[in-house]
Structures are given as C-alpha cells and as structure tokens.
Amino acid sequence: MQSFYSEQQKILQQTAREFSIAELAPKAHEIDEKELFPIDQFKGLANLGLTGLTLDSEFGGSGGEYVDMMVVIEEIASVCGSTSTILITHVSLGSQTISRFGNFDQKTKWLPLLSTGKKIAAFSLSEPQNGSDALGLNTKISKHDTNSYLLNGSKIFTTNGEVADVFVVFCTSDKEAGYKGISALIVDKNTKGLSVIPQHGKLGMRGSSTAEIIFDNCIIPVENRIKDEGDGYSIALQILDSSRIMIAAQCVGLAQGAMNAALDYSKQRRTFNKPISQHQSISFMLADMATELDAARLMTWRAAKRHDEGLTYSKEAAMAKLFSSEVCGRVVDKALQIHGGTGYFKPSIVERMYRDQRVTEIYEGTSEIQRLVISRAILK
Ligand SMILES: Cc1cc2nc3c(=O)[nH]c(=O)nc-3n(C[C@H](O)[C@H](O)[C@H](O)COP(=O)(O)OP(=O)(O)OC[C@H]3O[C@@H](n4cnc5c(N)ncnc54)[C@H](O)[C@@H]3O)c2cc1C
Structure with missing residues (x-):
C-alpha cells in the first residue's frame, strides 16, 4: 500500500x-x-x-x-x-x-x-491519414438541414469499437480553418450509415477490441454536438491530457504485475544451488525495476493529484505517460529476462505483459508527441 x-x-x-x-x-x-x-x-x-x-x-x-x-x-x-x-x-x-x-x-x-x-463508450479521433497530427482530420460534417449534420469519413484504431454503443467522434466542418473547424459529436452506434470493421492481429492488448469506423452520409442531430462548432480540438486535447494520466497508471500497473511475477520466480527458481534472486545480477535487476517503478508511480500520482487540485497538469501528465511507458518497457523486459526461457512462452504473464506494454508508447500520443508537449511547456 x-x-x-x-x-x-x-x-x-x-x-x-x-x-x-x-x-x-x-x-x-x-x-x-x-x-x-x-x-x-x-x-x-x-x-x-x-x-x-x-x-x-x-x-x-x-x-x-x-x-x-x-x-x-x-x-x-x-x-x-x-x-x-x-x-x-x-x-x-x-x-x-x-x-x-x-x-x-x-x-x-x-x-x-x-x-x-x-x-x-469509445473515442474516435485517429484516422487512416492522421494519428499524431489530429489537426489534419478528414472526417467531415456538412449541414444536412437546420437540425442535423451529414457525417462522412472514417476512423481507425477505435478502442472498444466493436462493442461500443456510443462514439465521441471528432470531425471538421472546414478543413481550411484548421483547429477552428473541428467539432465533437456524440454518435449512436445505431446511426444509419455507420459501420464497424474490426481490426484484428494486435501484438498486445488483444482482449481489447479495435476497429475502423466508417460514416457514410450519417445524419447526426445538431443537439449531439458537444459544445460549439470549432470547440472539438480543444476538447480532444484536454481529454487526452487527462487520460494520459490513466495510461501512465496502466504502465505502473503492468510494470508492477511483471515485477511481482519476477520477484516470485526469482525466489523459487534455483541455479547453481541457490535461488536466482541470490545472484547479484538478478537482485540488482530487481532493484533497478523497483526503483524506476517507484519513480513512475510518484510521477503519475503527482499528475493525478494536480488534476484533482485544479492545478495545471498537461506537462506533468505528459511526463508521467512518457516516463511510465518507457519504464514499463524496461521492467517487462527485465522481468522476462529473469524468467529465462519460461518467460518467452505462453501462458507466462510476463510474455503477455511484454507484448501489452508496447502500445503504451504509441496510443494517446506517442512518446515523441509527449516530448513535444513537454519541450513546448519548458521552452515557453
Ligand atoms: C491498440 C491501439 C488502440 C488505439 N485506440 C485509439 C482510440 O481509441 N481512439 C483513437 O482516436 N485512436 C486510437 N489509437 C491511435 C493512436 O492514438 C495513434 O496510433 C497514435 O496517436 C499515433 O498515430 P499514428 O499511428 O497515425 O502514427 P503517426 O502519427 O503517423 O506517427 C508515426 C511516427 O512518427 C512520429 N511522429 C509523428 N509526428 C511527429 C512529430 N511532429 N515529431 C516527432 N515525431 C513524430 C510518431 O511518434 C511515430 O513514431 C490506437 C492505436 C492503437 C495501436
């Protein structure tokens, strides 16, 4: 605790x-x-x-x-x-x-x-041509009549896509207007013209559904627009800022799970007449894992706490996500190493966590994008 x-x-x-x-x-x-x-x-x-x-x-x-x-x-x-x-x-x-x-x-x-x-719920921002560059959205809304929009375009990598009842969809009414043209809509899965194409074959997080979502002349009531036209970009950035804290927490959890498995295994597996935990190279690996994990947890907690106290937290959330995801990568790698050949095979938990970790450096903003957010904040 x-x-x-x-x-x-x-x-x-x-x-x-x-x-x-x-x-x-x-x-x-x-x-x-x-x-x-x-x-x-x-x-x-x-x-x-x-x-x-x-x-x-x-x-x-x-x-x-x-x-x-x-x-x-x-x-x-x-x-x-x-x-x-x-x-x-x-x-x-x-x-x-x-x-x-x-x-x-x-x-x-x-x-x-x-x-x-x-x-x-699902959150559909990324598109085939635009992931990191959310400003370049191609999914388009145009006026259908005074009470509704026509929504056309496609999204990829939507988590929960196959099972979601409702999608928060980001789209543009005017691509030339850049971020000022982006709006957020609440889209019911039963909307006529909406189709879901499952994306299978992920490396990790394979129990989570990922899908492409196609909008073909979907009629969306204006009352489903979140805030005003043009507010979508700011909404997306604010939500990603706060949700990144949860990806950081996810990384801390994954790393803790792998660490627990490595600790247990290192105490029971014996080589050269002693538990491998008593070989210094293994115990030092465990020490490094515990130290980095502690730092990641503290950074994540700080970002969450700043959020809860109403302080600015964008930089701290990006730092927590960047650091925790990369720490998680090092921890799962060492945990697998400590398990030797056993860790390389299913159904070893470290084999799964080794694969699950990788996407944490990609989704909700890649590590490069986190560095962009952090560097912009410190160079202001
Ligand atoms: C399993 C999974 C689930 C996902 N779930 C969702 C979801 O629910 N909703 C959603 O909207 N999206 C989701 N995504 C999409 C995810 O957020 C994007 O994949 C991510 O933002 C990267 O976009 P991209 O794949 O288009 O890569 P790109 O943007 O094409 O980037 C390719 C490479 O270039 C680098 N790069 C790009 N721009 C810059 C720059 N300016 N400076 C330096 N380097 C740069 C990137 O860091 C990356 O290494 C999911 C993705 C995956 C894999």
Whole structure:
C-alpha cells in the first residue's frame, strides 16, 4: 500500500485488487489468446461502480478523483492489460468527454447508462491519414438541414469499437480553418450509415477490441454536438491530457504485475544451488525495476493529484505517460529476462505483459508527441 493514498483510496485499491485477482486473472490469458472482449468482467467492474468512476455524480456517475481512478487502473493493469485499456477508453476518453463537456440533456441521456456500464463508450479521433497530427482530420460534417449534420469519413484504431454503443467522434466542418473547424459529436452506434470493421492481429492488448469506423452520409442531430462548432480540438486535447494520466497508471500497473511475477520466480527458481534472486545480477535487476517503478508511480500520482487540485497538469501528465511507458518497457523486459526461457512462452504473464506494454508508447500520443508537449511547456 502506498502511504500517499488516503484511507478511502486504500480500500478502493483493495477492492480493485481482489476483483482483479478473482475475476480478471483467470481469464486474462484466454481473452488475449482468442482476442475476446471480456464482457462479463466489464459487467463486474460496473457492479463495483468502477465504470462510472470520476464521472459526474449528479448524472449517475460514481464521482471520485483521478487519484482514485489511478489506483483502480493500476490494480487492473497489474493483472490484465486489455481490461485496463477497455476501462480507460470507456471512462477517461469516451464518457469523460460527455461528463466534462456535455450539456444537461447530453449528460442526462448518456451518463447514467455509461456510468453503470449498460452502454459502452469509445473515442474516435485517429484516422487512416492522421494519428499524431489530429489537426489534419478528414472526417467531415456538412449541414444536412437546420437540425442535423451529414457525417462522412472514417476512423481507425477505435478502442472498444466493436462493442461500443456510443462514439465521441471528432470531425471538421472546414478543413481550411484548421483547429477552428473541428467539432465533437456524440454518435449512436445505431446511426444509419455507420459501420464497424474490426481490426484484428494486435501484438498486445488483444482482449481489447479495435476497429475502423466508417460514416457514410450519417445524419447526426445538431443537439449531439458537444459544445460549439470549432470547440472539438480543444476538447480532444484536454481529454487526452487527462487520460494520459490513466495510461501512465496502466504502465505502473503492468510494470508492477511483471515485477511481482519476477520477484516470485526469482525466489523459487534455483541455479547453481541457490535461488536466482541470490545472484547479484538478478537482485540488482530487481532493484533497478523497483526503483524506476517507484519513480513512475510518484510521477503519475503527482499528475493525478494536480488534476484533482485544479492545478495545471498537461506537462506533468505528459511526463508521467512518457516516463511510465518507457519504464514499463524496461521492467517487462527485465522481468522476462529473469524468467529465462519460461518467460518467452505462453501462458507466462510476463510474455503477455511484454507484448501489452508496447502500445503504451504509441496510443494517446506517442512518446515523441509527449516530448513535444513537454519541450513546448519548458521552452515557453
Ligand atoms: C491498440 C491501439 C488502440 C488505439 N485506440 C485509439 C482510440 O481509441 N481512439 C483513437 O482516436 N485512436 C486510437 N489509437 C491511435 C493512436 O492514438 C495513434 O496510433 C497514435 O496517436 C499515433 O498515430 P499514428 O499511428 O497515425 O502514427 P503517426 O502519427 O503517423 O506517427 C508515426 C511516427 O512518427 C512520429 N511522429 C509523428 N509526428 C511527429 C512529430 N511532429 N515529431 C516527432 N515525431 C513524430 C510518431 O511518434 C511515430 O513514431 C490506437 C492505436 C492503437 C495501436
């Protein structure tokens, strides 16, 4: 238990840990192997109120702070990376956009369903030609009539895409206007002209669904627009800033899971008449892993705490995501090394975590984009 967590957060941590061990761990290998969305586990998270964590409690959300969410994500990721990706996308990207920026009617319609996990949210920003460069969106809206837009275009890599009931979609009404032309829409999956094409074959996080979403002359009511026309870019950046804290927490969790496995294995595996933990090269690896992991957790906690205290946190969130994802890479690599040949084979947890880690340096802004955010902040 971390001393910087409150008593309430320690209870939340214990609840999330018990659920993860009992409900997620037994399925983690299978959902990875077969690329299965863990719907029963998602419902289990909903029963604990975790699908509504940080969401506006006046509209059915569970409330709570980002440090609370960090605690939960860390526990889940330490056992099952895929489930943590699903929850982060549902809560911190899709639902949080509606919770933070939606109007009364939008929140009334969607938040009770999303918070209770009866509906699943996704966040569709990336396109085939634009990932890091979100300004270059090609998905287009034009006026259909006074009450609706026509939405055309396609999105790729949408997490939860196959199972989502609602998509927060970023699109442009005027490409020439740059960020001023970008808007955010709430799009129901049952919208005529919307189709979902699953994207299979991921290296890791294979239990999380990823899909291409096609919009072919979809008619979207104007009332589904979040805030004003032209506000979409700012909404996307703000949501990515805060959600990055959760990716950092995910990395801390993944690294902790790999570290736990390495600690256990190093004590039981014997070579040259002693446990490998008693070979200095192994114990020093463990020392480095523990040290870096501690630093990553502290940076993540600082970013979450700044968010919760209403302070600026964009730079700290980018630093936490950059550092934690790269630390996680080093930790899972060492954990696999400590497992020797066993770690290279399924169903070893470190084999899975080694693969799951890689995308944390890519999604919600690559490491290069985090460095861009940080360097801009310090060179101001
Ligand atoms: C499993 C998975 C799930 C995802 N889920 C979602 C989701 O739910 N919703 C969503 O909208 N997107 C999602 N994404 C997309 C993800 O956010 C993008 O892949 C990411 O932002 C990078 O964009 P890109 O793949 O187009 O790479 P590119 O932007 O083409 O970048 C390619 C390379 O160039 C580098 N680069 C680009 N621009 C610069 C620059 N200015 N300076 C230095 N280097 C640069 C990048 O860092 C990278 O190394 C997901 C991706 C994956 C793999």
